[in-house]
Amino acid sequence: MSSAFVMTDLPDLFLRFLALSLLSIGGGMSTAPEMHRYLVSERGWLQDAEFTTAIALAQAAPGPNILFVPVLGYQVAGLAGACATFIGILLPSTLLSLAVSRWGNRRRDTPGVRAFITGLAPLTIGLLFSAGWVLALPFIREPDHRLGGLGLIALTVAVMLKTRLGPIWLILMGGVIGALGWV
Amino acid sequence: MRTPTDATPIATPPDTVAPRSLSDLFLTFTILALQGFGGVLAVAQRELVDRRNWLTREQFVEAYSLAQLLPGPNVVNLSLMLGDKFFGWRGAIAALAGMLLAPLLIVLSLAASYNQLAEYPAVAGALRGMGAVAAGLMVAMACKLVMTLRTNPMGPLLCALIGGLSLVLVAVLRLPLHWVIPAVGVAGWCLARLCIARAERAE
Numbered sequence: 001m002s003s004a005f006v007m008t009d010l011p012d013l014f015l016r017f018l019a020l021s022l023l024s025i026g027g028g029m030s031t032a033p034e035m036h037r038y039l040v041s042e043r044g045w046l047q048d049a050e051f052t053t054a055i056a057l058a059q060a061a062p063g064p065n066i067l068f069v070p071v072l073g074y075q076v077a078g079l080a081g082a083c084a085t086f087i088g089i090l091l092p093s094t095l096l097s098l099a100v101s102r103w104g105n106r107r108r109d110t111p112g113v114r115a116f117i118t119g120l121a122p123l124t125i126g127l128l129f130s131a132g133w134v135l136a137l138p139f140i141r142e143p144d145h146r147l148g149g150l151g152l153i154a155l156t157v158a159v160m161l162k163t164r165l166g167p168i169w170l171i172l173m174g175g176v177i178g179a180l181g182w183v
Numbered sequence: 184m185r186t187p188t189d190a191t192p193i194a195t196p197p198d199t200v201a202p203r204s205l206s207d208l209f210l211t212f213t214i215l216a217l218q219g220f221g222g223v224l225a226v227a228q229r230e231l232v233d234r235r236n237w238l239t240r241e242q243f244v245e246a247y248s249l250a251q252l253l254p255g256p257n258v259v260n261l262s263l264m265l266g267d268k269f270f271g272w273r274g275a276i277a278a279l280a281g282m283l284l285a286p287l288l289i290v291l292s293l294a295a296s297y298n299q300l301a302e303y304p305a306v307a308g309a310l311r312g313m314g315a316v317a318a319g320l321m322v323a324m325a326c327k328l329v330m331t332l333r334t335n336p337m338g339p340l341l342c343a344l345i346g347g348l349s350l351v352l353v354a355v356l357r358l359p360l361h362w363v364i365p366a367v368g369v370a371g372w373c374l375a376r377l378c379i380a381r382a383e384r385a386e
Contacts, residue, residue, distance in 0.1 A: 021254060023254060024254045025364065025368075033357070034359060034360040037357055041357075053310050057290060059313060060313050063216045063219055063285070064216065064282060065256070067283075067287060071290055074295070079291075090259070092254075093254040093260070094260075094263060096253065096254060096255070097260045098263055098267055101250075101263075115372050115379055118336050118337060119368070119370075119373070119375030120368055121331065122337070122349075123371050124251075125328050125346050126347065126348070126353070127353060127360075129346070129350050130354035131321050132321035135314065135317055136315075136318040139314075139315055139318070149314075149315045154319070155319070156315070156316045156322075160327075161326060170316050171317075173312075174313045174316030174317075175309040175313050176309070176312070178310065178313065181305075183308060183311050
């Protein structure tokens with residue numbers, strides 16, 4: 001565990017996630033690379049594996065995947081950290097979404113709004129690929145887990161693209177394969 | 184302004200019904216969130232559209248398109264918008280709380296017990312396996328969404344350029360998002376306006 005964190009860092013943690021909120025276009029996961037940069041590379045509060053664990057826990061548990069954010073906060077600073085990161089990541093985007101959906105419902109067909117939809121789509125998708133890359137990093141970096149990890153990633157992609165199987169089954173399968181020590 | 188106290192402030196097509204109350208809204212979102220392992224969207228569609236008839240499929244697609252564009256988690260934005268549509272801001276809060284509260288308690292108890300459980304190599308291994316699957320799910324989702332760019336008015340080449348550029352800037356060069364999104368976003372918006380204008384002149 002890394003614990004260079006002290007409670008006086010809490011406002012900084014909160015403000016960083018508050019600022020990230022408005023950048024989380026395409027879902028909270030698109031800001032995962034930035035959270036990784038801040039928590040792991042810049043501050044050293046978490047390690048690569050802890051970061052990926054938070055995301056895996058949120059994926060394994062029911063509910064929106066954004067719940068990896070309070071888990072990251074929890075890993076850094078316990079319940080206070082969970083509150084700081086979760087309220088931070090949700091508050092601005094929530095208020096903005098409410099305001100924009102009320103406003104946008106009235107002027108949906110204007111050129112500006114249509115250009116926003118068109119122009120941001122490829123950016124969003126590029127960010128989702130980046131998030132996949134960051135999640136795969138622990139497997140790419142550690143030779144012990146490289147073969148099994150990348151194999152499981154490739155299998156998951158193939159099953160998701162070729163079948164209609166629910167993701168819960170893949171997550172369970174990943175858990176079993178991992179528990180057997182194959183990853 | 185709509186009044187937050189009325190049950191059906193917005194014109195509802197005859198084949199849909201509104202949630203009965205704020206607690207109905209809260210409970211419905213709690214139930215659908217608790218079923219959403221590895222993604223809530225598909226469950227939300229089935230519960231809200233197919234089973235409860237709160238919206239038509241078309242309304243669902245429309246709400247989700249907007250939710251996707253705005254910052255914030257898509258399904259969270261979706262729950263806000265639907266709650267707001269039925270009961271104003273109080274509905275937005277009820278739907279949001281339903282979507283997040285129970286799953287938050289579950290995931291935090293998992294995280295809390297993980298520190299003790301992690302001593303067992305099988306648990307650490309299971310989490311590592313689930314981590315690999317999580318990476319795969321993300322990549323697969325991105326691959327699927329690439330298909331939606333086919334109908335993008337900017338054309339495949341420009342889309343690949345913008346998407347590839349953001350991938351390189353974020354994943355390879357590790358530049359902070361608060362530089363990448365405004366820079367690439369504004370460029371994308373300008374290009375899109377040009378392309379849409381040109382397509383309309385050609386018609």
